[in-house]
Amino acid sequence: MEIRTQLFHGDAREVLKQLPDDSVDLIFTSPPYADQRKKTYGGIHPDEYVEWFLPISAELLRVLKPTGTFILNIKEKVVKGERSTYVIELILEMRRQGWLWTEEFIWHKKNCYPGKWPNRFRDAWERLLQFNKSRKFHMYQEAVMVPVCDWAKTRLRKLSETDLKRDESKVGSGFGKRIANWIGREKVYPTNVLHLATECSNKKHSAAFPEGLPEWFIRLFTRPGDVVLDPFMGSGTTNMVAQRLHRHSIGIDIKKEYYDMVRAELEPVKLVLFEPNESYGALGNG
Amino acid sequence: MEIRTQLFHGDAREVLKQLPDDSVDLIFTSPPYADQRKKTYGGIHPDEYVEWFLPISAELLRVLKPTGTFILNIKEKVVKGERSTYVIELILEMRRQGWLWTEEFIWHKKNCYPGKWPNRFRDAWERLLQFNKSRKFHMYQEAVMVPVCDWAKTRLRKLSETDLKRDESKVGSGFGKRIANWIGREKVYPTNVLHLATECSNKKHSAAFPEGLPEWFIRLFTRPGDVVLDPFMGSGTTNMVAQRLHRHSIGIDIKKEYYDMVRAELEPVKLVLFEPNESYGALGNG
DNA sequence: GTTCCGCATGAATCGATAG
DNA sequence: ACTATCGATTCATGCGGAA
DSSP, rough: OOOEEEESOHHHHHHGGGOOTTTTEEEEOOOOOOOOOOTTTTTOOOOGGHHHHHHHHHHHHHHHHEEEEEEEEEEEOTTTEOSSSHHHHHHHHHHHOEEEEEEEEEEEEESSSHHHHHHHBBBBBBEEEEEEEEOOOOGGGGGOOOOOOOOOHHHHTTTTTHHHHHHHHHHTOOOOHHHHHHSSSSSOOSSSEEEEOOSSSSSOOSSSSTTHHHHHHHHOOOOOOOOEEEETTTTTHHHHHHHHTTTTEEESSSSSHHHHHHHHSSOOOEEEEEETTSSOOOOOOO | OOOEEEESOHHHHHHGGSOTOOOEEEEEEEOOOBOOOTTTTOOBBBGHHHHHHHHHHHHHHEEEEEEEEEEEEEOOOOETTTTTTTTHHHHHHHHHTEEEEEEEEEEEEESOOOOSSSSSOOOOOOEEEEESSSSSOOOOOOOOEEESHHHHHHHHHOOHHHHSSSSSOOTTTTTHHHHHHHHSSSSEOOOOOEEOOOOOOOOHHHHHHHHHHHHHHHHHHHHHTOEEEETTTTTTTTHHHHHHHTTTTEEEOOOOOHHHHHHHSOOOGGGGEOOTTOOOOOOOOO
16 A cells, blocks of 8 residues: 655644645644743743634644544643643633544653652653544554553563563553564553653654654554644654554644654655645645 | 541531631542432532532632642543533632642552443543642652652552562562662652552442542641541541541541441541531631 | 663753843 | 743663673
């Protein structure tokens, strides 16, 4: 099967208008957090965040198939000692827009940012908000089943603590490279808590989230040949994983630097490129 | 030190009015969850939940010391395939009431309720919303420090007692010996994710949360001799832990059956009982 | 080819200092 | 008074180099 990876350089608010209605199976994205990443993106003030995001989510609602799913990775920052409320306000506003707030997954970050403060602990989790267009959405639960946890007993004696620890962290995601070893064993369905480590000091590309995160949701909500969209692709993790899993994908980023980087890393034969100075072609469904 | 445990039988909305201003150091509670079935005793309809809770949170704001903390254990239900929004609406309304939404802890339930649904996974987490009256609240972080590396802690908890007590000579791998080494290691501050198992032990009454949950917050936000309040005490887990940790505590429940049960279980000499037909005495501060 | 050890690096947050 | 910038704090992880 020929897999297309379409990259766009431009503002998500504008580029999304070029995409046809009901054409995407999964939207997985991690938009710039409020006042975060000022150097790379502009940095949106917490008070303006909902207002900024709503036009985008309106377009996302339009391009998503009725059976599709939108996963929004986000976490509110602390302002003056309080958690900001823009994320929960966004949930309420998106429901008014027509979205269904189906579920909230938790990404439990195994290695969170260090630090010590007198009034709070380190923040070790982020939200993965699941929105849907209708109650009848596609979900392929078997694709993310995890082995039962009796493996530990058999491996405990052989492995060093270091190996044990590292294997375990991968088991939490269900996507350790040793997963092949567990094929044939009894498997169970996962929960709505994902236990992954952030990928730090990965020199090639520093992503906001580990590959295991989009991988889990791509497996869960799409099949090979489906279309995955990330309107804030950043280093392109979502598109890279989609390509590896044989899903078509669309990536958008406002930063030329990211656009160029992802273009260089993804397999060229599968790429379809769109730049602002070109005329946008019609996009077919996957 | 003489520790008082005051139990009230009655409606929290009424009983709380009897408590003096600025007299409580920590409120830890898990209120009755919303229930769609209107007939259910004690259940509040999701649409009426915020309206029902706000008068109570107003009283809680009054009785809490300016340096105190309110921990609200709650999780929204699924209604017609969607997560209800009453919890996030409650956060917004409580802020308007004057509360500061300081933090949201996650209780990651190690063994969550089993089950399978076509469109969602098992729910393995609950919210622990931290509200404060002012930005200067007491926090005793050293009381909840954990051994280095979360995996070490997890490993320790997972091991059975025999594993821990086992003579190192019997363990060819040296695993037991290494466990002992970790115990003496340096400790670090925890994160805002708590990884506790639900208690499925042989308890007569099923508690909404394990003892470890109130214990962690009681240690974190109070010192011995401080006052802990649970306006929906249920089986009295919060008060039981408070008593064990030498904190004064106040428990309220509308169900006579719970009130009687907790009264029977807590150490009688430390109890101060209040029933609706008695005149409420003045309550001293801890 | 393993195992072990050292080190850089994070979607962070606070408090102080400066405009 | 209010916002902007900066240093200090802190720890799990992956990577590279050494034994």
